Amino acid sequence: MxxxxxxxxxxxxxxxxxxxxxxxxxxxxxxxxxxxxxxxxxxxxxxxxxxAGRDALVRALEALGIAECDAALDRARPEEGAAADAVRRLLREIQPAAGLLAFLYGENQLWEGERQHDGWQRLDARIGALFQRGQQAGEFRIDLTPVWLTEALYGLIASGAWATLDGRVAARDFPTMIAELLLGGALRREES
Amino acid sequence: MxxxxxxxxxxxxxxxxxxxxxxxxxxxxxxxxxxxxxxxxxxxxxxxxxxAGRDALVRALEALGIAECDAALDRARPEEGAAADAVRRLLREIQPAAGLLAFLYGENQLWEGERQHDGWQRLDARIGALFQRGQQAGEFRIDLTPVWLTEALYGLIASGAWATLDGRVAARDFPTMIAELLLGGALRREES
DNA sequence: CTATTGTGAGACATTGATGTCTCATGTGGG
DNA sequence: CCCACATGAGACATCAATGTCTCACAATAG
Missing domain, CATH: 1.10.10.60 (Homeodomain-like)
Incomplete structure (x- = not known):
């Protein structure tokens, strides 16, 4: 060949x-x-x-996704500055891995109950800590739990990745689209 | 038997x-x-x-999901009152079908390119119109497109349904969790 | 040059899900 | 009472994906 x-x-x-x-x-x-x-x-x-097989491949992809997430989280410096800005940085850094993340997110749904890679728990903890920091700083509202905010972040990343692949939204808008919705919501700010 | x-x-x-x-x-x-x-x-x-087969079953489930969505949308009276309140009503009405919706949402991702049930387009249009109405009324911000808001709504419903099934969040919080995040975002309102 | 090594191509058995078929059963209606 | 009909159980062929194996070929190192 x-x-x-x-x-x-x-x-x-x-x-x-x-x-x-x-x-x-x-x-x-x-x-x-x-x-x-x-x-x-x-x-x-x-x-x-x-x-060795399909399972091994998917598990390797899982490890890759977790590693890229961790790296993106590192580059985003989640402890630094305003929590909202850290979330924006995280989304910018995580965009290249969004497709892989969306695949793994869907894959996890059909592993009913079975144990999952430890890395996810660590990632959940790191992202959850970011939201908690924002809450303690009085920056984020406290009636939405960090667990739900983390879950919603994953879901929006997957939605954004799929909508981008299907051409329903532009790839260049990916980070701001998600960050603006997650942070500010759909309602207009009256105070601006 | x-x-x-x-x-x-x-x-x-x-x-x-x-x-x-x-x-x-x-x-x-x-x-x-x-x-x-x-x-x-x-x-x-x-x-x-x-x-007749698995395909037929899934297509029937698709029709059921679309019908339940349509019914929920009817009950929510999307043309009535503030758009934000209509979104809240919609989420309350759609919760019983959230699990089915999450399944269908994941199922649609692996039908690459193929044509999909017409009902989805109609639902997209109805929900998109609700967001557009909110924008035109000055209630919703205009820098997030109705298409993205609709996509995000689906994604958050699926995320909420899965998080509920896994016991990560309480089922009774489902409608408010999603509505509050989608409408208000994570940031605290300063003007309240 | 020659041996080693990684590779592509393909054959092969296996497995799991699917779709189709037959047949016995049990129930309800006429 | 008897017939029609839906059902449950199971046998059976099919099909697709997987995993394993062998063998020939090319490139590289010694």
Missing amino acids: SHVGYPCLMALDRDHVLRSAAALLTRKSTATMDEVAKAAGISRATLHRHF | SHVGYPCLMALDRDHVLRSAAALLTRKSTATMDEVAKAAGISRATLHRHF
Whole structure:
């Protein structure tokens, strides 16, 4: 095959395969292992050499999504400045991973009850802490729990990612759309 | 079998089966036809006599979800009074169908590109019109498009339904949680 | 040059869900 | 009493995806 001539170490390929799979499964969450392999430009046999099976692939994608979320959270500096600005920064940083997040969000819904990757709990805690900080600073209202705000953030990211993929909204509006709705809501501010 | 002794017409059974399937698929969207049949208290053969196949069942559930949405929208009187209050009424009325809606919302994501039930477009239009009315009345901000607000409403309903099923939030808070976030956002109002 | 290694292609068995069929049963209506 | 009909149970073929295997080929290192 006219494949790349580099001395491809498996570690490098693995990341490329993971990215391709993420991009494909974002658009079609039921894609076959065959389709995943084709999308990555490799054969199904090689795909199986990287990931023992579909489960292993999804779990690797989960780890990738969690890592990207963590990295985005780090870059957003959630402890710094106004909580609202931190949320805006977080959404800007997390946009590139939004498609993968949306896929994993939908995937988690059908793992009824089963235990999930510990990373999600840690992420929930980090994001929940951001909302709690905003509440304690008197910046956010206290009648909406941090748990619900975190849940709503995930849901809006998934909705935004899907609406973007379908072309119903523009990708460039993604971060502000979500941040403005989540923070300010639909009602006009009278005091401005 | 110790089945009900009524002269069960198929039309009556059909609705019962549909409700059971909705309740089950809400919790486990990948449930087997066998599981759906068992959940409805009938055999797989009888299930197939009601619905030609899985596709037919899902399409019937889609029609049911759309009908319930339409009914909820009617009961909410979206043209009446403040748009914000109409949104609150809508969320109260739509809560019983939230689980079904969440299932259908997730199901729609994996029908890449394919044509969808016309009913969704009509619902989108009705809900979008409500947001537009709020904007024209100066009640809602105009920098968030009605399309995005509609999308966000669906997403938050699904998020709320899943968070409720998992026990992360209380079912009684469902309508206010979503309405308060969607309308008012997380930020405190300074003018109150 | 030669051995090693990763790869693609494809065959193969397996599994799980699905759709179709038959047959016995039980019930209600005529 | 008898017939029609819906049902439940189960057998059966089908189909798609998966996982495993072998083998030939190309590239690279020694």
